[in-house]
Amino acid sequence: KTSPRMREVMTSLIQHLHDFAREIELTVDEWAEGVALMNWAGQMSNDRRNEGQLVTDVVGLESLVDEITYKKASEATDYATQSAILGPFFRHDHPTREKGSTITFNTPEDAQVVYMYGVVTDAKTKKPLAGATIDVWQASTNGLYEQQDEKQVDHNLRGKFVTDENGEYAWYCIRPTPYPIPFDGPAGKLLQVLDRHPYRPAHIHLIVMLDGYKPITTQIFDKDSKYLDDDSVFAVKDSLVVEFTERKGDSEAKYELKYDISLAPN
Numbered sequence: 602k603t604s605p606r607m608r609e610v611m612t613s614l615i616q617h618l619h620d621f622a623r624e625i626e627l628t629v630d631e632w633a634e635g636v637a638l639m640n641w642a643g644q645m646s647n648d649r650r651n652e653g654q655l656v657t658d659v660v661g662l663e664s665l666v667d668e669i670t671y672k673k674a675s676e677a678t679d680y681a682t683q684s685a686i687l688g689p690f691f692r693h694d695h696p697t698r699e700k701g702s703t704i705t706f707n708t709p710e711d712a713q714v715v716y717m718y719g720v721v722t723d724a725k726t727k728k729p730l731a732g733a734t735i736d737v738w739q740a741s742t743n744g745l746y747e748q749q750d751e752k753q754v755d756h757n758l759r760g761k762f763v764t765d766e767n768g769e770y771a772w773y774c775i776r777p778t779p780y781p782i783p784f785d786g787p788a789g790k791l792l793q794v795l796d797r798h799p800y801r802p803a804h805i806h807l808i809v810m811l812d813g814y815k816p817i818t819t820q821i822f823d824k825d826s827k828y829l830d831d832d833s834v835f836a837v838k839d840s841l842v843v844e845f846t847e848r849k850g851d852s853e854a855k856y857e858l859k860y861d862i863s864l865a866p867n
């Protein structure tokens with residue numbers, strides 16, 4: 602059953618589509634190309650590839666929706682960690698892992714291991730929050746997420762962690778590297794048409810949740826990465842840019858990243 606809100610959304614979308622077609626004087630061939638693009642995206646999509654989302658992302662729609670959502674939420678909570686888009690590579694079945702363990706299993710030779718740690722706090726009281734869950738996922742150095750890459754073990758570079766009684770979390774991951782979003786499909790074709798590159802700056806995805814608090818979907822970006830000013834899916838925000846520093850006295854990790862997260866109460 603359709604909701605009144607959905608009727609309002611679709612009515613507005615149709616109005617704007619008509620205005621757009623009138624203004625640009627859309628031809629039959631151009632309309633047909635649009636139809637073909639939609640069909641192509643549908644045909645390409647499966648459990649491992651969310652091409653429809655990719656198409657909306659390269660035109661900046663997911664990041665715009667994130668911005669609208671964050672703006673609304675932050676009328677009360679402008680002190681919480683900022684959000685960023687989910688992207689197409691999240692999985693709902695991340696295995697829960699021990700604090701201080703690793704998410705990198707078949708680490709490539711060229712990967713640099715990072716010890717990432719921090720505290721999750723209440724944005725208002727600044728108190729540490731025990732029992733918060735953090736989902737983390739990242740691409741390998743070849744630019745592929747585990748589900749895109751036969752050579753990576755299942756759930757490589759992913760995990761779910763729970764903060765301890767001091768609100769602390771920790772894991773070993775890899776220093777992220779810039780990489781192109783999949784461009785052999787309609788999203789890539791769109792980028793070509795617009796004369797744009799497919800690269801994203803180096804990033805790590807996070808979802809942080811705790812009962813009684815607003816959940817945060819976000820990404821953090823390496824301050825030394827290329828493409829920070831030119832992300833193909835427009836996700837970068839200044840407050841989400843982080844600095845990896847050298848780690849001493851740990852044979853497991855060359856770098857470390859201290860990253861504290863602040864949640865807004867409901």
Ligand code: DHB
Binds near residue numbers: 658659686740801834
């Ligand atoms: C997109 C987002 C990502 O985080 C990513 O790794 C690839 C693509 C996207 O928004 O399309």
Ligand code: FE
Binds near residue numbers: 688740806
């Ligand atoms: Fe990503």
